[in-house]
Amino acid sequence: MGPLFWRLCVINGAVFTIGTLALAFSPATVSSPVLLREILVLGAGLAIILITNALLLRRSLAPLTTLTALMHRVDLHTHDRAVDRGNGDLTYLIDSFNTMLERLETERSSASAHALAAQENERQRIARELHDEIGQSLTVALLGLKRVADRAPAELSEELQLVRDTVRGSLDEVRQVARRLRPGVLEDLGLHSALTALAADVAPAVDVTRRIEALPPLTPEVELVIYRIAQESLTNVVRHSKASSVRLSLRPDGPDLVLKITDDGIGGARAEGAGMRGMQERALLIGARLTVTSAQGTEVTLTIPGVIG
Template structure:
């Protein structure tokens, strides 16, 4: 015979209430106290105490059956994109354990599916970036090169007054060609694939100092754990966007770029001495960084450390086993 704790909740509630009403009926039968229209105050008191005892006993007995359900509902309400890895603890309630097991299995499947879909989304984003970079280099870059060659011949054949104007146009075209090549290079991080994450971050810091004059203090931990290609790419893109924001939008003169070991994985920190957030809403750059962090199960925190301005962006990426294809 099945134990009481293994019965469905519906039948357990019915049995608890039936047992309490049966007990109350037995007590009324064997008790010398009579119940009628001419009850005394003492008899009313006894009846009130008995009713209260029944209600308290019923509440205590039902609580042990329904509290696990409330805990499950609360867990499901708190569940979000960052909490798919949470699991309900096992319960001693035999009737609710299958529900807890099913919920944990569903959470595991959702987490696995999210990891797979995130990997696909990240690959699609990078493929689109590579396509745009290739078109910039092959189409626009070559077109500007042809324009520069034509301007060079035109300057050689033009009269002096017109030659000066053509040289100005030539310099503008040359600057545009350089900018197109820089954009294409940023869209396709070849150093990340060839030399690794630390070298690619060092190159980002060098480029920022060369182009804007912003000093970058680099602090890279030599004991970094192995990272997947997706994790390295997200760390690189977040650092790239954060450094760009610090120099171009915050007007920072000094930036700290740090990559170290976190208790659960790795942590990237980009802190600057610029204007800070000043309570302004997040722009598309920060929203893009948050979305990228979610792609690898990471957490992005943005804050202004002190009253003197500045912004600190902190990305924590957990190191997990690679998701099977």
């Protein structure tokens, strides 16, 4: 039996023992038939016993109310924990619940890391196939069309030129998709250049203002998370926000590093969307905090703690 069981037994036993002793040594008597005055005395005594018992039990069981409320609101994206208020009766239960939350958070983080690593590997595989296979096939087709155009009659030259332009446009799109899937510029030139390239990609659709300050060396995992969250945010701006301008900043804030993307669009970003969930998962992998505010325009803020020495 747990300590709570024995405490409840002691509380109830003590209350009823004290009540019995109080009645036994009091001058009160019970007649037969019972008089009205005696009924009032017995009723008052019973009321005192029940109220005392209820108050003591309420104090002992109060942590259960806190624990139940935490169970309803708990989210593995946060780090809420049940707090022992010094009662001591439910310490074991509270400790077990907190241990369970920590284990679930660890398992979720590990599973997310494996899933995102697999996703990055799949992105790289698809990017290679697009570049090496489809891209080369389109290049061969473009060269073949050029040779045909050189020997074709004049009346077909315009149509062949249209076909060549279409193939060339498809080749450019394939290369652009491959770059988005596998950020080679991030590996080759670093985070600053990669973010600049992202801003240039969306510049035809929306005016981008950049503020990227000098940064200390970052781990590849942190750089990739920053890049992917910036990429997803800018993509959402172009596709959904109807914004005319967006500000992208990456700068130190004390010991923290803060990425912020703010647009002047219509707002209304959904926190439960697949893109937002993906960004939250990525932020958790490096212990960062992602917040999204979306009223008039949308602001995405990624705060990475303790990376500035």
